Amino acid sequence: MTLRRSRTRCARHTPPVPSSSVSSGSMSLAAPAHDAAAARPRNVLGAVVRRSCLPLAVTTALVLTAQPAAAAPAEAAPDTPATTVPSDPPTETDRVIVKFKDTAAPETTKEKVVETAAEDALDGARAPEATEHVKTTAGQADVIKLDRELDEGEQKKVLSEIQADPAVEYAEADRLATTSWVPNDTYTNFQWSLWPNQGGVDFTSAWDLSRGNGQTIAVLDTGITSHGDLNSKVVPGRDFINDTDLSRDGNYRDANPQDEGDWSGAGECSPAARPSSWHGTHVAGLAAGVTQNGAGISGAAPGAKIQPVRVLGKCTNGWVSDIADGVAWAAGAPVDGQPANPKPSSVVNLSLNYPGECGWTMQNAINTAVNRRVPVVVAAGNSAVNAGGTAPANCENTIVVGASDNNGNTAGYSNTGAVVDVLAPGGTGQFPMLSTVNAGTTRPAGATYGNMYGTSMATPLVSGTVALMKQRDPAITPARVEQILTSTASGRLGSLNLNPAAAVRAVAPTSFSASGGIGAAWRATGGAARWGNPVMNEANAADGGRYQEFVKNGRKVTIYWHRSTGAHIVENGTVVGKKFISGGRERGYGFPSTDEMRVKGGAYQVHRKGASVTKVLWSPATGAHAVKETGAIGGAWKRAGYEKGWGWPTTEEYRSGGEVQQKFSNGVTAHWTSQRGVWTTR
Template sequence: MMANFLPAWLLRSLSMPIRSHVRPVVMLLSSLWLAACGGGGGFIEVPKEPDAPASQFNISGRLSIAAGISVDGDTNDRFAEYTNNDDPDNPQIISNNALVHGFASARGTGGDSSQERFTSTIDEDDYYQVNLQQGQTVRLQVVDTSVSNDLDLYLLDSSGTNDIDFSQNEGETGNQEEVSAPTDGEYLINVNAFSGISKYILQILPASSTTVAPPADFVAGELVVQYKPAVGIASRSSATQPRPQLVTMNSARTAMVSSNDPLQVFNPELYEKRRTLIEAKRMQKQDDVEWAEPNYIVQPTLIPNDTHYAQQWHYPAINLPQAWDLSTGDVDAPQEPVIVAVIDTGVYLAHPDLAPKLVPGYDFISSTSISRDGDGIDANPDDPGDSDTPGASSWHGTHVAGTVAARSNNGVGVAGVSWGAKIMPLRALGKIGNTFDISESIRFAARLSNDSGTIPTRKADIINLSLGGTGFSNTLLSAITDARDAGVIIVAAAGNENVSTPFYPAAYEGVIGVSATNPQATKASYSNFGTYVDIAAPGGEMQQGVDFGVLSTVADDSSGVRVPAVAFSQGTSMAAPHVAGVIALMKAVHPDLTEAELVSLISSCAITNKTTACGRDNQLGYGQIDAYKAVAEARRLAAGGTTPALPAIVQSDKTQLFFASIVSEQSFVLSNVGDNDVTKLQITDSSSWLTITPSAGVSNGLGTYTASVNRTDLIDGEYAGTIRVTYEDSTAAGVTKTLQFSVTMQVGTVISAGVMTQQYVLLEDADCVTEDCVLQTVFADSSTGYFVFNGVEPGNYRLYAGSDIDVDGLICGAGETCGAYPSLGAEQIIRITDRNVTGRDFLLNLNGAGGVASSGTLQIQNLQPAGQPGKAR
């Protein structure tokens, strides 16, 4: 009913989404009033209203801030309280449920220095200190989105390690950045202005039950750069396309430019890593660069355990003996043996179970600091071990190679999956590894140009990558794409952190991602899972006294000299070579097997242990590999194949709902952004005061819903609830997915512990029919929230309030606090006849973070310092 009293221009604003508002031209604040204001917001010594002439009256009240809301200590508003948070050694402390609105700039604003703090200087970095729980996500919303305004988010471990997680989105995804805490602990959050100027909203979300993978590590000071082809070269063939280049950053130049960066003093290693990330993003924008990225460090996906000796239970688990009745992988002339490239720590070349099975390989470890063989790249892929301590090396590549194709049926040692396949040993992991060395190994295996200057006599048919990390690498993706184009099938381990975070290279398109199973054919306790898992294979389970590892070839150097041995290990590293070996068996009976045919067989469950309705799940993909089915299918394979569609993903257009004190209904829309159909969608809520009602147009659970609240018999305060949506993908029956978001309801007036920056209170003529309706603006006291308008003549008025942290002369913009009396969206007329009006208290919330709906930006006009007489009519 009250909406009928709103002026026409505000009614129009309320009916439009935030981005459709046309902001009125900013009216600069009067220099006369600014001179009278001085600085800060402490204009009210005593909250006492001065006497007004008999025909004029006062309107007063207090502002309060919704719980959890905080503010950046150094916004652009010169009148706001100032606390420098540019130094990681002196960060701004926030709570682990904070909602912070802030300002950052990579250049001066060029505005009025009497009003703005950063007219000719920059506010490039804001640092916040926070204690996070494992799984808590930090979300940065960049408010003023454009190509030129780009803020990035970094999560730094403040406990003394050099771990850094980052989010550097741009373009269509550049308005939101997210990082997550992998463990409980104290962190530094760094908001960095890469370019331009923007307000932002920093939100600390509740902990998720999903385990978070540690951040992707990379080599500080090194970039991998893909330059664009020369003008006139349009072909993507390996003959014309430039290969990715390893670029070492110019330390002297960067030190000269950034010597004043406080992060360099706080932690030189973190500084080096962050400048590597920033430099990669800068290079990405060069006209001659297709992409640039850090040189990511990858690790073998082995989980170290004590050595045990037992039978190879993992082969009968995939019906391998039955498969050997059809084929052992040996081929008849003139067909040549199937070659599996094992890109890993190299292979102990003298192992008797492997020596007869090897074809020439290469060592692509370029750095002598990690190689342990004393030199750079060369033609010797022999594994010297990855530890300086005798008996402590993993012999990871040797173990993987033995699973693929150890010499079999010879009365000694262990058997490999494919008796007839050959191994191409490629050394890319030493003490650690990086994406550049691995990409060069992939190119060698596919007979593509590489840094060795040589190519093998025959390309590999299959590449096994029992390694990886959480960092997306264009370097690896480029090499994998070229290898796939050359007809090579690529298999990779899913990782061992028991998380759903994408693990690369297994998560790249076209790579067969393999999770690990235990003897019960269910997911091993350590194995990663997620949408990128295509298939599963035995990886072993050696936890809490369970001694079911995968037995394969290793070396033993505990005496100081390498000798052949066998040992148990567990991990997705052990699972992947089972799949690579089975594909080698398939290639032996069907040499022309293509990636498309293989994908079709996997996605139809034709070669897995799923015997009922075929469907994909995030634990085991399309199921555990069945070697017998695989070889049988290869023998009678028909051409063709398809790739799985994008799984069903339900999204809501609201990330949270906030019900101000007199708001009782809000709507939200559920939609499917995936390719597969949504089934069995259900909505539940956690609170007795909350009701969810579908609209008439809801179909299969998708469409518009109304959330309504009932405040009957509830005491004043803020109430929190959750809306939970569960559903299934039509292609993965029985696998439940979940979407949930929070609901906050205000009952009565809540004086909260939110942190208030400088607030501007606007008195609007309620009878105004133009867009110039603000009669007077005053400062609210920043510590008490108290405000007063003096000399107000009889009439009808409305009250609005908010911050102006970017000093554009407007309140209630996205990323700023906003409120109205008694509640935004349900403004009431304040009628003055013959007396002062007091107690007009109301709550401010943060605009643009799901907290409030915008009422349209309001222009600061006729600014009055608090307590200064001024005529309102």
């Protein structure tokens, strides 16, 4: 597919740089001054870099000399970028995402549905044909490539027609997303954003409470490059770009998230050629760069790890379906055709955006992460408009970050509106954000440092704050994280500016123990190594019982105890566990009298409520259903040989024509009436 862009070239007017002040390719960073005379960083050249529009490149030759407080910078041009840089991705697309109700239907059948809908929708125009089944998403939707691009009007018609098909659950366009960044070529000699007396926010006090130890921040971006301020913090990530037009590594998804460069030649993404930005490396450094190593920069969460997930490639673009799969994978959820994440992240950072509504694919991925207690932090965008029109900022269950300048005011470029939860320092043309980058103009070269500004830079500061909070309470819910961030916000705007120290202080550190029958069952079955640590104290359950929850890598189990059953484990995330939860937990089926048992062909768990015994059974072909073993139908099922006789239950018990019935996988329908008892039909 040809990527089409429009871009205005920039005229930059930079004052001459004294040769003694230039550091090419590397730098040493002076310690930040904290006295009144150096309370605010100045443009290191003592002058203003004036622009007629946004620059196209990130600088890699840094000037780092402090300026006296009296040397106030000259008045700059208004900091109101006309567009996000790189420019907004195209609105045309040649890919659609379709979730079919029967996910196992043949690919040819699915493609036929798309082609027929296109023919009906585009009367008089050439209807596109399906040329490729690109992949299946984490949410079991199909990404189908067409033989031509559809404009926005055509997309609306075709998607509406696809959605009308009774075989379809939902349909949406697969769009290209891009980053929320504004690169800059001025320099600072320290990270003003981390120091409250220099126009930043109070990370220093937050670090007295937490460093983010034990937490991992997933950076979904252009990938990462080798850097001394990052390498020791990086855990295994993944390249999720499934399009060789964008990937630049010549292959599809793999285990190497290295940034291959997002550079572009003249006419590819803009009229002029553009070097690589190393955007993901810059974001990673702001989030959790190595701290207290005597060189370089400090990350917002000094003790946290970084998990790079590459979703943006050439032209800094990436497909929404790839990004959504990256979100799910980073949170530890299964993704079709991909290995399990060996170290699921604690928080997901999305310093990217795309225009339009939040579709099902992205929303489902975000919900998947949030359901695993992994907050998703997203950039508001840099177009100085209402962020409600920009995704994923307008997705539900996200923490949306706008950018502030060095005075705590909303930066002129930042998107705003009701969906924005908090502002964090994002910098401006005069006061940008210093972080890790690479010296290469196209492919990676040497490690260095550079400046950028934008909501992309504000977002990792909030993700770092979330990591600090989660060290204090690893089981804290994303909703609670969002509520704390907004309720503790302060600053010149009253209740919008990020306050890391107050947010961390508001999270009570957790230290729980497991004792008695629940503790004994926990230790006997593997303890913390298998189930994780307790995230709450033991609490009352129904009918005199007790329960306690444990979490490991986002996976929760609940151990229930009752005097009639003893202590047993419910695995909340399995299909059997979810069936127990949806059935009302112990108030529905009763207390578990076994742990979940894996058997040939499926799994089951038995529950007891007084004299009533209910077995929840699951197989891949039938799903999860309950059999009332102490009931008439359940008793007959047992006598017939359990699942080896009638088979696995395919329904619950239900009433039909004055009878109670239940169906089983071996073609048996069991019937019961009070007059006749139990009989079967096939």
